[in-house]
Amino acid sequence: MSKTQRYSSSTGPKPSFDPKNLPTGWQNYAIGGGAAFAVAVFLFSGKKSTERKELTPEDKFSKFTKPFDDGSSKKSAPAVATPITPIVEDDNSKPMRDKMAVFVRKMQKQIADAVDALEIESLWQAAKELGTEPKLCVRDEWIRAEGGKGLSCVLMDGNVFEKAGVLVSVVHGPASAALIKQMRARGKDGVLEESGVYKMFAAGCSMVIHPHNPNAPTAHLNYRYLELVKEGEEKPVAAWFGGGCDLTPSYLFEEDAIHFHQVIKDVCDAHDKEYYPKFKKWCDDYFYIPHRNEARGVGGIFFDDLVSENIYIFRKFIEKLSSQERGDHNEIFKFVQQCGLSFVDQYIPIMKKRWNTPFTPEMKQWQQLRRGRYVEFNLVHDRGTKFGLATPGARIESIMCSLPLTARWEYMHFPEEGSREAELVKVLKTPKDWAV
């Protein structure tokens, strides 16, 4: 498998970020990183506007160039504006919580805009001829009673996507007994005093995208930063990054799996050659459905407890990081940023190849059965979902947003030997090395 199988990014949107192009209300996030406490970043300057400003049909189709023709768009394309240039993230004088809070919103916007752009692109002809309007991601904001808030961008039953949810949450408050228990179980005993009272801070962006076309794969992403602070203190006793991305096809296109893995491997390799092999295996191990004896999909990367040495080393393998990275929290943050911002390059080129390819009703039915497996993993095994459901006051709509719009369960359905369906299952039972 040669590296040339990675899709050229020249077919993708040409991002050009200018905070002035952000919709009303969003500029705050791009420039609000100086707030003393991270949650302040998410206070709209007095406004309770939670819906994106309604676009007129003319807006929708005149302000966006057709972005995927040849990559030579002349007009600026705010729907796919990609804030590559960091604003506050490079400022090492700012607390990490503030920088991560700003970053997850930037990542969210980049992905939601790419989803919107594909919906628009897919209706380009119909829109010109029939005046059809695309469905775009709907934003809604929520506030957590115990502290913090979040912003969800969700598209349902679009032309390309069955369901796409890109969720940001930046929350803080007392660390619940359940959270502390989970932290102890994960090896953070060393920094948690028996009688200590702790506060937590968490900023993350999580995303699940389920396309309509059974040839097009589902994608998942999650990048998060957590802190535990002892009551009355300022400096966290523990702070770490976690996250990853993975791909779940209903039909296997090897070149899609290779492309998805190759993009993220390149990001990993630029930081440490040991990252990708470790995080790829971690992903295969995590997204495994024991009761079905198969992986959820063709994987990607997964990591947790990624920390710098000056806080605490939780996992053995962290010790193998270069001393530079172990000593520098900002270096890990840079890695997480580059992972998050590379998702559009990982996934959108695949979608552009697959969203409109022909399929049969039988293929759609197979996709629905695979959706059923996705639901099984998320509800039975996913640690995040389990933890969320067990947490009083957790936002159930956000937790369940990862589930597909539709799913199906048939009794005793086994694909015919030698079929394309059986080919997928075979790969799910024996993870492959996709990237070179």
Add this chain to the structure above:
Amino acid sequence: MSKTQRYSSSTGPKPSFDPKNLPTGWQNYAIGGGAAFAVAVFLFSGKKSTERKELTPEDKFSKFTKPFDDGSSKKSAPAVATPITPIVEDDNSKPMRDKMAVFVRKMQKQIADAVDALEIESLWQAAKELGTEPKLCVRDEWIRAEGGKGLSCVLMDGNVFEKAGVLVSVVHGPASAALIKQMRARGKDGVLEESGVYKMFAAGCSMVIHPHNPNAPTAHLNYRYLELVKEGEEKPVAAWFGGGCDLTPSYLFEEDAIHFHQVIKDVCDAHDKEYYPKFKKWCDDYFYIPHRNEARGVGGIFFDDLVSENIYIFRKFIEKLSSQERGDHNEIFKFVQQCGLSFVDQYIPIMKKRWNTPFTPEMKQWQQLRRGRYVEFNLVHDRGTKFGLATPGARIESIMCSLPLTARWEYMHFPEEGSREAELVKVLKTPKDWAV
């Protein structure tokens, strides 16, 4: 609410049981109760025939009278034959495991036949005019490597039913560490020696029926008998019954909930006036989805650890049973039999009223969302599912058979105030007393 709201059973099929009317292969079950060990009951006399004998279209429509017109069927109706008369179940000289093994098959057949009969009835006109053939329950048999076997009756995508699964399993073998741990957690420490090695025996029938029509409710049933026997001994150290039935509508018809509850209340009352209130509340408590803050449905009954005094009293409330019942295992078995055999009376009259009433696409969509909640309960909370998924070698196809054929999840879907959908949710948040 008067008792007259219970639907008259005269509109239902008139059962008349004769073992000679059973399909080939089934007679073994009706007469095989004398086997020394229960699993022997399930050995087909040398045959590996697992499929019901294929009926010709003429068979399908000439051998069945149209059963639901006026209840005055002249011909015998094997498809709805209801083996009310016990064959071996009354013989107190037989071990309970043998009697229960025979009974669960009888119950399974009664329900599967009623499901088939409704599919046939629903296509009566079409069949006469167009020669359409109904889909009937497909039987498949499985063998458990560690000991025992099962028979599944499953219908998918019929005319009336989206999915109907009636599953019997009669299994035995070494009691796993997980099972023993669960038994200890449930208070059976008193009879389990620290270093003891135990065998288990379990016979049960479980059923979930999901109809197509959103006006028609989903129904669930499970009745089971378990034994723990110390290695090398004959007499069980613990033996108990568990089970129940419950109804899950997408749209509330109060008279349906009343009828379903009234039938099972009458069965309970005939044994002990304290049964129904206790078991009704137990059901409301058990089929509750904490993360949605609502019940799965409008309830029914649920009980567990139902035992006679001479074995072991596990639960406080059992002590309140009359001394006659506490001293007589057979009395409890009779109660379980009457519960199981009354299901057809509980549910089929409701189905006959609802399966063909008009509905809109919006109603179908609401039903699909309710199916999603059903999946959430079963995968996240149901103890049986959790235990099954955690058990190595468990039969995954049987465990997942309870899931609907199709389900749906929408982000932030809340029914409009005052709507029929909101009316259902209101009742699910505050369980009602349905029976008088």
